[in-house]
Amino acid sequence: MRVRKTISRIVGVVQGAIGALAIIFAYVLYHNFFNLQDMLNVTAGNLLLYILFLLIFGLLSMISGLFLVYE
């Protein structure tokens, strides 16, 4: 049981961190820091779609990660 709890915590932290990184990436992409939109060939038309995708992915990952951390 203790092993499961430890694994849950580690996986939860990593999953939550991936989610948080996705949200930070969405923020950086939206504000075009480091000229990221040009570097990744992101057109203005597709930008909001990518942002939405990243935010939903990030949000779901963070919630799932939190479930595991606080199991």
Place this chain on the structure above:
Amino acid sequence: MSRQRKGSLMDKTSLKRELGLLHATMLGIGGAISAGVFVMLGHAASLAGTAIIFALLLCGIINLFTMCSYAELGTAIPVAGGEYTFAKVAFGGFVAFITGWFEWISNMFYAALCSVGSAYIISYFIPVNVPLTAVFMVIIFTAVNIRGVKEAGTTEVVMIVALLAMLVIYILGGFLYGPRTDALQISMPRGAWGVIQATAYIFVVYLGAEAIAVAQAEIKSPGKTIPRAIMLSAVVLIVVYTVIAYVTLRTISPEILGEKAAPLSFAAEQIMGSLGAVLITIAGMIAALSSINTSIMAQSRVAYALSRDGYFPKGLLKIHERFGTPHLAVIVSSIFTGALAATGVVDFVGYATDFGFIVGFSLVNLSLIRLRRKKPHLERPFKAPLYPFTPIAGLLTSLMLLAFIDVGVLTLGAELTILALLAYHIRMVGYYRIRVAFGGISLGISGFTLLLAFLIQTGLIALPSVLSQWATILFYGLVFASAIYVLAGVLNITAKA
């Protein structure tokens, strides 16, 4: 300015009826005049041109429809709690929860808007870092609210009168000392579309007048006083705002106004010199600081009420031993407010505030329609005139405004609604089922990530040139993420019920 009654009434049900028509009207006017008009007029004018006057008039009329619903519900349901209570009596369940949820969120946005607004007003005289100053304001008023705030009563009325007097001086100054050129030419650089966009943007300046209906427990003869006070404050606000816009645009063109962070202070300086700028800055600071304080108080009390009803964690019910305030509810709400204030962006936070309150307004109108059908014999000291036209008009016009809100804010709103659904279902459907659902989502993401890794490795997806040299690292990164999501999925699905 005075949303504090809304907050302070969340947990009080038996209060002395001491507020007469003047007090109640001032409550409505003070509730609405915040930092908004001092900092948002510029961007609104750049959207609507000089036709911003019509946008402000339209806002006032739309606001009036919903205020009729507030007046009826406020007098028919003599229980504290505002929109949340109305929806609880009319619908219960998820609708009540989502109403409380948006009431909580919109007060957070409102507090953030006023913090950012006050920082911009200060920055007109002192070069300050706007996001930092805004966060500092939130921290200060969080501390004040943890310590506890006494209701202001007469002092509050005096402050509102002083604020109104300063605005009247500005208006008179505009007429007496402003340019005496031709009559104001009506311009609409973006056509009617721009006027409606500006209406959706600047709607925030009318928010807060519902404090009259919410404070019904303290008002003398509420059946008569509340509707009169609501109508009076709505009319006064329409007159004050449209005349302010007229005087301002008579002096400065919408294009120049749109470039200013504190447009009213700038206009006052052009009209009355530095004394005018100081006067308007003081007025703006009174309105903004008071609004930050009261909206932080209101949001914490809504969070407290939602915790009391079991929707939010019970920890938020904790009362500070020394100060007797729900300090955890204050702190949690203020963390979100601080994060919003840290953006330092008036436009985004302004739209977000509009979004929250417009959703709340829609739900209040729906609550009125539902209650008329569900409880036709409920004693109603005041009835919304021209029913069902007024609540339906309030509902439709509110929804129309939603369609013109910034796309980014609508996305945020959709996410907040998903979060609300999640929070509600964790409470009602059960923790275990939600975890199983998240387990399934994690497995799905894992499969998708693995497919993406395969497509990159086989060259079926062409990477941008800058990423092509990192293709191998990207591949292993995706495989690692896929493994993590498989584990997360399995762990969530196999969690004990």
